[in-house]
Amino acid sequence: MNIIIFIFLSSLFSFQLLFDDNSIDVFHDSELLNHPFSGGLNKPRVQWIDWDDDNDDDLFILDQDGYIRYMENISTDDEFEFIIRNSNMFGIYAGGWFHIADFDNDEDLDIVTQSQANAQQASYYVNNSGIMEYVENLSVLSDPVMTPTFADIDNDGDLDFFTGNYVGTVNFYENIGLNQNVPQYTFITNYWQEISIIGPSLRHGASAIKFIDLDGDFDLDLSWGDYFQQSMYIIWNIGTASSPLMNIENVTQQFPQNDPILTTGQNMPSFTDIDGDGDLDLFASVLSGAYGSQWINNFIYYENIGSANSPYYEYRTDNFLDGIDVLLNSTPEIYDIDSDGDDDLFIGTMVDPSENPWTGRIYFYRNLGDENYPIFELETTEFLGTDLGTDLSIVFGDLNSDSLPDAVVGNANGFIKIFINNGDESFSFLEDIPNVDLSGTSTPELGDIDGDGDLDLIVGESNGDILYFERIDSENVEFSLQFNLIETPYSYTAPELFDIDNDQDLDLLIGTAFDGIKIYENQGDLSFQMRDVELDFYGTYINLAEGTLYNGTSNIMLGLHTGGLYSLIFELCNKGDLNQDGTLDVLDVLQLVNIVMDAHLLMCESDINSDDIIDILDIISLVFSIIE
Numbered sequence: 001m002n003i004i005i006f007i008f009l010s011s012l013f014s015f016q017l018l019f020d021d022n023s024i025d026v027f028h029d030s031e032l033l034n035h036p037f038s039g040g041l042n043k044p045r046v047q048w049i050d051w052d053d054d055n056d057d058d059l060f061i062l063d064q065d066g067y068i069r070y071m072e073n074i075s076t077d078d079e080f081e082f083i084i085r086n087s088n089m090f091g092i093y094a095g096g097w098f099h100i101a102d103f104d105n106d107e108d109l110d111i112v113t114q115s116q117a118n119a120q121q122a123s124y125y126v127n128n129s130g131i132m133e134y135v136e137n138l139s140v141l142s143d144p145v146m147t148p149t150f151a152d153i154d155n156d157g158d159l160d161f162f163t164g165n166y167v168g169t170v171n172f173y174e175n176i177g178l179n180q181n182v183p184q185y186t187f188i189t190n191y192w193q194e195i196s197i198i199g200p201s202l203r204h205g206a207s208a209i210k211f212i213d214l215d216g217d218f219d220l221d222l223s224w225g226d227y228f229q230q231s232m233y234i235i236w237n238i239g240t241a242s243s244p245l246m247n248i249e250n251v252t253q254q255f256p257q258n259d260p261i262l263t264t265g266q267n268m269p270s271f272t273d274i275d276g277d278g279d280l281d282l283f284a285s286v287l288s289g290a291y292g293s294q295w296i297n298n299f300i301y302y303e304n305i306g307s308a309n310s311p312y313y314e315y316r317t318d319n320f321l322d323g324i325d326v327l328l329n330s331t332p333e334i335y336d337i338d339s340d341g342d343d344d345l346f347i348g349t350m351v352d353p354s355e356n357p358w359t360g361r362i363y364f365y366r367n368l369g370d371e372n373y374p375i376f377e378l379e380t381t382e383f384l385g386t387d388l389g390t391d392l393s394i395v396f397g398d399l400n401s402d403s404l405p406d407a408v409v410g411n412a413n414g415f416i417k418i419f420i421n422n423g424d425e426s427f428s429f430l431e432d433i434p435n436v437d438l439s440g441t442s443t444p445e446l447g448d449i450d451g452d453g454d455l456d457l458i459v460g461e462s463n464g465d466i467l468y469f470e471r472i473d474s475e476n477v478e479f480s481l482q483f484n485l486i487e488t489p490y491s492y493t494a495p496e497l498f499d500i501d502n503d504q505d506l507d508l509l510i511g512t513a514f515d516g517i518k519i520y521e522n523q524g525d526l527s528f529q530m531r532d533v534e535l536d537f538y539g540t541y542i543n544l545a546e547g548t549l550y551n552g553t554s555n556i557m558l559g560l561h562t563g564g565l566y567s568l569i570f571e572l573c574n575k576g577d578l579n580q581d582g583t584l585d586v587l588d589v590l591q592l593v594n595i596v597m598d599a600h601l602l603m604c605e606s607d608i609n610s611d612d613i614i615d616i617l618d619i620i621s622l623v624f625s626i627i628e
Contacts, residue, residue: 017535017556019084020567024549026324026365026376036376037557038084038323039069039539040330040564042295044285045147045208048272049100051109057272058082060100063562065540066093080274082321087566088537090132095119097147101159104181112138112150119144122161124182139185140173147208147268147287151220155242161185164207164224168197193246197226197233208268208287212280216309219244223255225267227289231260232267256282256302256313263298265289274301279308283320295327295563323564326363327351330559331393331443331494334547337405338425342367343547345376346383347559348392348409360392360411374549384427389413393494393543397446397455399477406477408446414438414461418477433479439463443543447497447506450526458485460493460510468526486528490515496544511542511558538566546570593619 026036042064048057052072059071059082070089071082095114103110108127115121120141125132140161142148148163154174161173172192173185197207205227211220214234219241224233234252239245254260261267266289271280286298297318306312324330324347331348338344345365351358362383369375384394389411396405404421411417414437419427436442440462446455450470457469457479468485472478486493492513497506501521508520508528517535520528543559554570 016571018569018571019086020555020569021083022081024374024376024567025369026378028378030377033324034080034322035082036322036324037565037567038071038082038321039087039560039566040323040325040562041285041298041321042328042562043287044299045097045268045287046270046283046285046299047098047100048270048283049109051100056276057274060089060098062094062096062098065537065561066095067537067539068092068094068098075274077276080320084566086536087539090125091537092125092132096144097142099148099150101150103159103183104178105157106181114142114144122148126181135182138183140187142171143206145206147206149209149211151211153211153220153244158183162192162209162211164197164209164226165190166205168195170195170209193244193248195222195235195246195248197224197251205290206266206287208266210269210271212269212271214280214311216307216311222246223269225265225269225284225287227266229267229289230262230265230291231255232269232284258312259302259315261300261302263289263300264292264294267300275303277304279304279306279311282313296325325563326361327353327563329391329541329543329561330563330565331391331543332545332557332559332565333394333396334545334549334555334557335396335405336367337364337396338366340367342369342371342374343549345557346394347565348394349563350391350412352381352386355386358390359386360388360390361386362388362392362394362409369550371548371552372550384409384419388417389415391441393443395444395446399455399471401454401475408444408457410442410444410459412441414440414442416442416444416457416459420477430477433469436481438467439465441492443494445495445497449497449506449522458495458497460495462492464488464490464493464512466493466495466508466510485526486510486520488512488518490518492541494543496546498546509544509546509556511544513541517542517544589619589623 026033045062047060051058056073058073061069068089070086072085073082075081093116098113100109100111110127111125111132112122115123115137122138122140124135124138126135142163146164150159150161153160158175160175163171170192171190172188174188176184176186208225210223214221219237221237222235232255234255236247237244238247261284263286266287267284268287270283274281281304282302284300286294288294299320300318301316301320302313303316304311305314326347326349329350333346334343336343344367347363349361352361361381363381364379364383365376366379367374368377388409391412393410395408399406404423406421407419407427409417416433416436418430420430421427438461443460445458449456454471454474456471459467465484466486468482469479470482472480490512494511496509498509500507505522507522510518516537519531521531523529538558539560541561545557547555549555556568556570558566
C-alpha cells in the first residue's frame with residue numbers, strides 16, 4: 001500500500017501524493033539500482049524491527065533532518081527490496097536518535113526519541129492504536145552527540161538505558177519497572193563495568209552503541225562505534241544473561257576481525273537476519289567522525305556466512321540501499337530533452353569533491369524506455385560542463401523561438417546562466433543574465449505566467465523571495481526583472497510551476513529549506529495566494545520537478561538535502577464525485593453510504609470534510625454540498 005497524503009485546495013477539490021513503489025528502473029554504468037528513489041543518506045541512524053508483523057525486519061532511518069523514514073521490507077528469497085512508505089513516520093521530530101520497542105509490555109511498539117526541547121533528555125511516546133502519543137520525558141540523560149541504546153542487560157524483562165560519554169565510559173540507568181505504564185529509570189553509574197574506550201589517537205568522542213548477542217551464548221555483547229575509531233569495537237560479555245561481565249582486558253579493536261570496517265569514523269552498528277538464514281548479519285551506518293565526512297557509501301552490509309554461535313562476516317557492499325545519491329542538495333528537473341516522447345531526468349548537485357576546486361555538476365539520465373515504462377540510464381555527470389558554480393539547478397524551455405529547448409542554470413552565487421541549444425544535443429553558453437546577482441542559491445523556473453504566449457522566468461533565492469522576470473523579446477533571449485512576485489518568510493525557495501487545481505493556469509509548489517512544501521494558487525493578474533494546507537514532511541532543502549513519466553500520470557520528483565530523490569505520483573480527485581460522472585448528486589451520496597457502512601479504506605473522493613476518516617460526517621458534508 002502506498003502512503004497517501006491528501007491536499008485540499010477547496011471544499012470539493014483535492015489531490016493526493018503517493019510514494020512510487022519502485023516502479024521506475026534506473027541504471028548506473030549498466031547496473032540496475034535497487035532503490036533509486038530512497039532519498040539519499042548523509043548520517044543515517046538505523047533500527048531494524050518488524051513493524052508490520054510479517055516476520056521480517058523493516059528499516060527505520062533517522063538522518064540529519066530529524067525525522068524518521070520508514071521503509072517496508074518486501075524482500076524475497078532472490079533479492080532484498082524495501083519500499084519507502086513514510087518520510088515522516090509517527091510525525092515526531094526525533095532529533096539525533098530514537099529507539100522503537102515495547103516499553104510498556106502491552107504487545108505493541110512504542111518509541112523513545114531525543115527530546116526536541118532539551119537534547120540531553122529522552123521523550124517517551126506510547127502507541128495508542130497506531131498513533132504515537134507523547135507521555136513524558138524519561139528520567140535519563142544522554143549527551144546530545146551520543147547515540148544511546150536500550151537493552152535488557154539483567155534479563156528481568158524490561159529495557160535498561162545505556163549511553164556513552166566524552167571520557168569513554170558508559171552511563172547505566174536501570175529500568176526499575178512501570179509507573180502508570182511509563183518505564184521508570186534510576187541512575188546506577190557513569191562507569192559501567194569499568195569500560196573505558198580510548199581511540200587510536202588517545203582520544204574519545206561521540207559514540208553509537210548497540211548490545212547484541214554476537215557469539216550465541218545467550219548474553220549481550222557490546223558493539224561500539226566511536227568518533228575517533230574508523231572501525232568498530234566489540235566488548236565481549238563473558239558473564240551470563242542476568243549477570244553481565246564485560247571482558248575489558250580483551251576488547252576487539254577492529255571488527256569484523258577478518259575484514260574490518262574502515263570509514264571516516266563513528267560507525268553505528270545494527271544487526272538483523274537480512275537473508276533469513278537464522279543468523280544475524282552486520283550493518284554499519286557511518287555517522288562520520290574525526291577522519292572526515294562520508295556523505296555517500298555510508299550504509300555498509302556484511303553477510304554472516306557463519307552461524308549464530310560462530311559468526312563470520314563477509315563484506316558485501318558499502319551502499320546497501322543502492323539509490324541515487326549526489327552527496328548534498330539534489331535539484332531534479334524532468335524534461336524531454338531528446339523529443340522522443342518521454343521525459344528525461346536531470347539532477348543538479350551542490351558539489352563534486354572528486355576534483356579541485358569543488359564545483360557542482362548536472363547529472364543527465366536519458367529515458368531509454370517509453371511513455372508507459374520509464375528506464376533511466378545515467379549518461380553523464382557533467383552535462384553543460386564543470387564550470388557552472390556550486391549548488392546548481394536547471395530548467396529547460398525555448399528561449400529564442402527556434403523550437404529547441406534551451407537551458408537556464410542557477411547557482412549558489414545567485415547568478416542565472418543561459419545556454420542555447422545548438423540543435424545536436426549540445427549547448428553553447430550565451431551569458432549570465434545581466435545585472436542579476438541574487439541573495440544566493442538561485443533556483444530558476446520557466447513558464448508563461450502572464451499569458452502572452454512566451455516563457456517568463458521566476459527565480460527563488462536564499463532569502464525566500466521569488467522574483468518575476470518578464471520575457472520582453474519573443475525572438476531573442478531578453479528578460480527584464482519586473483518585481484518580487486512572492487515574499488515568503490522562509491529561508492531558501494525553489495519554485496515549480498504546475499497547474500495543481502486543473503483550472504488552466506500555473507500554480508506554484510515551493511520547496512523550502514526547513515518548512516517543507518508550500519502551495520500558492522494562481523489568482524490571475526500575476527497574483528498568487530498561499531493555501532493554508534499542511535503537507536507531510538519530506539526533508540530539508542526541498543526542490544521539486546513535475547513531469548509525466550508513465551501511464552499518463554503526473555509525477556513529482558523531490559530533491560533533498562541528503563542528496564537523493566523521492567519519486568511521487570500526483571493524482572487529482574474531485575471530492576464527493578465518487579462515481580466520477582462529473583456531477584455531485586444523490587448517486588454519490590448512496591455510494592458514500594456504502595463506503596461508510598463497509599468500512600472501506602480511505603479514499604480521496606470520499607473524505608469530504610478532510611479529517612482523514614470516512615464516517616457519517618462526510619455523508620452530511622456531501623449532502624450540504626449538493627444542496628448548496
